[in-house]
Amino acid sequence: MSAQDALSPSGDVALDVRDLRMRYGTKDVLTGVSFAALRGEVLALLGPNGAGKTTTIEILEGFRMRSAGEVSVLGEDPAHGGEAWRARLGVVLQSWRDHGRWRVRDLLGYLARFYRPYATAEVSRPWDVDELIKVVGLAELANAKVMTLSGGQRRRLDVAIGIVGRPELVFLDEPTAGFDPHARREFHDLVHRLADFENTTVLLTTHDLDEAEKLADRILVLDEGTIIANGSADQLARELTTQAEVRWTSEGRRHVHAVTEGDPTGFVRQLLTGDLGVTELEVKRASLEDTYMSLVHRAETDQAQQTDRTEQTEEVQS
Amino acid sequence: MTTTTQPEARWAAVRAGLTRGWLETKYSIKEPGDLVWILAFPVIYAVVLLFMRGSTVPGTDFALGAMVLPSLVGMGIAFGGLTGPASTIAVDREDGTLLRAKATPNGMIGYLVGKILMFALTTLVSLIVMVIPGVMVAGDLRLDARTWLLLTLIFLVGMVATVPISVALGSLLKTSSQTGLLFLGSMLLIVPSGIFYPITALPEWLQWVGQAFPYYWLGLGARSAMLPESMAAAEIGGSWRTLEMFGVLGVWAVVGMVLAPIVLRRMARRESGSTVAAARERYMTKGY
Numbered sequence: 001m002s003a004q005d006a007l008s009p010s011g012d013v014a015l016d017v018r019d020l021r022m023r024y025g026t027k028d029v030l031t032g033v034s035f036a037a038l039r040g041e042v043l044a045l046l047g048p049n050g051a052g053k054t055t056t057i058e059i060l061e062g063f064r065m066r067s068a069g070e071v072s073v074l075g076e077d078p079a080h081g082g083e084a085w086r087a088r089l090g091v092v093l094q095s096w097r098d099h100g101r102w103r104v105r106d107l108l109g110y111l112a113r114f115y116r117p118y119a120t121a122e123v124s125r126p127w128d129v130d131e132l133i134k135v136v137g138l139a140e141l142a143n144a145k146v147m148t149l150s151g152g153q154r155r156r157l158d159v160a161i162g163i164v165g166r167p168e169l170v171f172l173d174e175p176t177a178g179f180d181p182h183a184r185r186e187f188h189d190l191v192h193r194l195a196d197f198e199n200t201t202v203l204l205t206t207h208d209l210d211e212a213e214k215l216a217d218r219i220l221v222l223d224e225g226t227i228i229a230n231g232s233a234d235q236l237a238r239e240l241t242t243q244a245e246v247r248w249t250s251e252g253r254r255h256v257h258a259v260t261e262g263d264p265t266g267f268v269r270q271l272l273t274g275d276l277g278v279t280e281l282e283v284k285r286a287s288l289e290d291t292y293m294s295l296v297h298r299a300e301t302d303q304a305q306q307t308d309r310t311e312q313t314e315e316v317q318s
Numbered sequence: 319m320t321t322t323t324q325p326e327a328r329w330a331a332v333r334a335g336l337t338r339g340w341l342e343t344k345y346s347i348k349e350p351g352d353l354v355w356i357l358a359f360p361v362i363y364a365v366v367l368l369f370m371r372g373s374t375v376p377g378t379d380f381a382l383g384a385m386v387l388p389s390l391v392g393m394g395i396a397f398g399g400l401t402g403p404a405s406t407i408a409v410d411r412e413d414g415t416l417l418r419a420k421a422t423p424n425g426m427i428g429y430l431v432g433k434i435l436m437f438a439l440t441t442l443v444s445l446i447v448m449v450i451p452g453v454m455v456a457g458d459l460r461l462d463a464r465t466w467l468l469l470t471l472i473f474l475v476g477m478v479a480t481v482p483i484s485v486a487l488g489s490l491l492k493t494s495s496q497t498g499l500l501f502l503g504s505m506l507l508i509v510p511s512g513i514f515y516p517i518t519a520l521p522e523w524l525q526w527v528g529q530a531f532p533y534y535w536l537g538l539g540a541r542s543a544m545l546p547e548s549m550a551a552a553e554i555g556g557s558w559r560t561l562e563m564f565g566v567l568g569v570w571a572v573v574g575m576v577l578a579p580i581v582l583r584r585m586a587r588r589e590s591g592s593t594v595a596a597a598r599e600r601y602m603t604k605g606y
Contacts, residue, residue, distance in 0.1 A: 054591060054592055055592075057591075058590045058591055058592065061421070061590075063417075063420070063589070063590035063591065064590050083324065083327060083423040083424050084324070084327075084423070086421070086422070086423045087327075087423035089421075091421040093414070093417070093421075093591035093594070094591055094595055096413075096414045096418070096594075097413040097414055098410070098413045098414040098415040098417075098418050099415060099418070100413070101342075101345040101346075101349065102341070102345065106341055110334060110337060110338055110341065110428075111418075111422055111425075113330060113331075113333070113334040113337070114327075114330065114331055114334055114422045114423050114424055114425060114428060115423065116330060117326045117327035117330045118327065118423060161418070165422075165423075173591060
C-alpha cells in the first residue's frame with residue numbers, strides 16, 4: 001500500500017538532469033545538458049531539428065541508455081525505473097500508428113486498466129475513460145476505429161493515452177506537429193488544464209518558438225547538444241539577444257556587423273570616426289524571434305553542409 | 319520497495335491481456351484480410367476432399383480424405399502458432415504497438431497474454447470451421463471421448479510449443495517485410511512433415527528433418543486422436559508414438575519459453591520513438 005508513498009520524489013523536484021551526455025559512435029548528440037523541473041511546471045524544450053530534443057526526452061522516458069551524466073525522473077533513474085515508476089509517467093511520442101483496428105473507447109479502456117493497481121490516496125488512477133474522451137474532444141468518435149481518425153484527432157487520442165493513468169509527469173514530443181490552428185489552440189488549453197488543475201509536470205519539445213511562449217512557464221533552448229538558454233520568454237529575450245546588429249552602407253556596399261556583447265555604441269563610434277563615408281546607419285537589437293530564427297537557420301545550413309553562410313559578416317569583422 | 323503492489327499489478331495486466339486477446343480476436347474476425355487466413359485451412363480441406371472423393375489409402379479401403387483431415391488439423395495448429403505471432407510482432411514493432419506496451423506499466427505482459435489468446439482463439443475458430451467439410455468423412459473417423467481429450471491436449475501443447483518460438487523469430491526480423499521469409503520457411507517445412515505426403519515414403523534423411531519440427535508431430539498427434547487404431551501401421555515404427563510426440567513438442571516449448579523472453583526483451587530495449595519514426599519514414603518513402 002505504501003509502496004508509492006516511498007517513491008514520491010523528495011521535495012518538489014520532478015526532473016533533475018545533470019551533465020547529460022549522449023554519443024552515438026563518434027557523434028556527440030548531447031554534450032552536457034543540465035536542467036531541473038519543479039512539480040506542476042510546464043517546460044518547453046525548444047530547438048532546431050537535430051538539436052537533440054528527442055534524444056533527451058527518450059533518455060528521460062527510459063527508452064534510451066545515456067552515455068554519461070546524472071538523471072533523476074520523479075526521484076528515480078530512468079535507466080532502472082520499475083513498473084511503479086512507469087505508472088506515474090505519461091508518454092506522448094511522435095508518429096504513432098498503432099492499434100489502428102481498435103475503437104477509441106476500447107483502446108483507452110484497455111490501457112486504463114494497467115494503472116488501476118497504482119492508484120494512491122492522493123492520486124486516483126486512472127481517468128474515467130468517458131470523461132477523458134470528452135476532455136480531449138473525441139466524444140463523438142468514441143466508437144470510431146482508430147485508423148479512421150484524422151491526423152489531429154489521432155494526436156488528441158495519443159495525448160489521451162498519455163494521460164489516462166493520471167501521470168505526475170508527462171512527456172510530449174512535438175505534440176502539435178500537423179495540427180491546424182484550431183486544433184493547436186484546443187491542445188494548448190488542454191496542456192494548461194493539466195498543469196493548473198492536475199498539478200502535472202509537463203516537458204514538451206517543439207521547434208516552434210511561438211508555441212513554447214504560449215505553453216511553457218520556462219523555455220530551454222537546446223542547440224548542438226547543449227542548453228544555451230533557460231528561462232521564461234522574457235528572460236530569454238534578454239539573455240539570448242544581447243546581440244545587436246549594426247548595418248551601414250559604405251562605398252556603395254551594404255555591411256552588417258553583429259555586436260555580440262554589451263553596448264553597440266562603442267563599435268558605432270569607432271566605425272564613424274574610422275570611415276567618413278558611412279551612410280544609412282542602422283542599429284537594431286535582435287528580437288527573441290530573430291535570434292531563434294538565426295539559430296534554426298544555422299542548424300539547417302549546418303546540416304546542408306553549406307559553409308559560406310557568414311561571408312558578409314566576416315568581411316566586415318576582419 | 320515496489321514489490322508490495324507488483325503481484326497485484328501483474329495480475330491486473332494479465333486480465334487486461336485477456337481482454338486484449340478477446341478484443342483483437344473480435345476485430346480480426348471482422349477484418350476480411352484476416353478472415354482469409356482463418357478460413358484458409360477449412361477451404362483448402364474442402365477442395366482437397368473434393369479431389370480425393372472415392373480414393374482410398376493405398377492397400378486399404380480407408381478414405382484418403384479422412385486420412386488428410388487430422389493432418390490438416392495438426393498443420394493448422396502449427397501454422398497458426400508459428401507464422402502468426404512472428405509476423406504480428408514485426409508489424410507491431412514498426413507501428414509503435416510494442417513501444418506503447420513498453421510505455422504502459424506491465425504493458426508487455428498484457429501484450430503477450432493478448433497475443434497468445436488471440437492466436438489460440440483464431441486458430442480454434444479455423445479448426446472449428448473445418449468441422450463443416452469434415453462431416454463428409456466423419457463416418458471413417460474415430461470420434462470418442464479420447465479423441466476430444468487428446469485433441470484439446472494437442473492444441474494446448476501445440477500452442478505452447480509454437481507461439482514462443484514464433485515470438486522469438488519475429489523479434490529477430492529487422493522489418494515487417496521480412497515476414498515473407500517465415501511463410502516461405504514454413505511452406506518448406508511442410509513438405510517433409512507427412513501432412514500431404516506420407517513421411518514413410520520419403521528418403522530417410524528427409525524423414526529425420528521432418529521429425530525435427532513440430533509440423534510432423536502435431537500432424538501425427540492429430541492422426542492418433544482421430545484415426546482408428548489400425549491406421550498406426552502406416553506411421554514410422556508402426557506406432558502413434560504418443561510419448562515421443564509430447565516429448566518433442568515439450569522440448570520445443572521449453573526452448574521457446576527460454577528464448578522468447580530473452581530475444582523479445584533485447585529487441586524491446588532498442589525500441590524508442592525514433593526507431594518507430596524511422597520505420598515510418600522508410601515505409602513512406604519506399605512503400606514497405
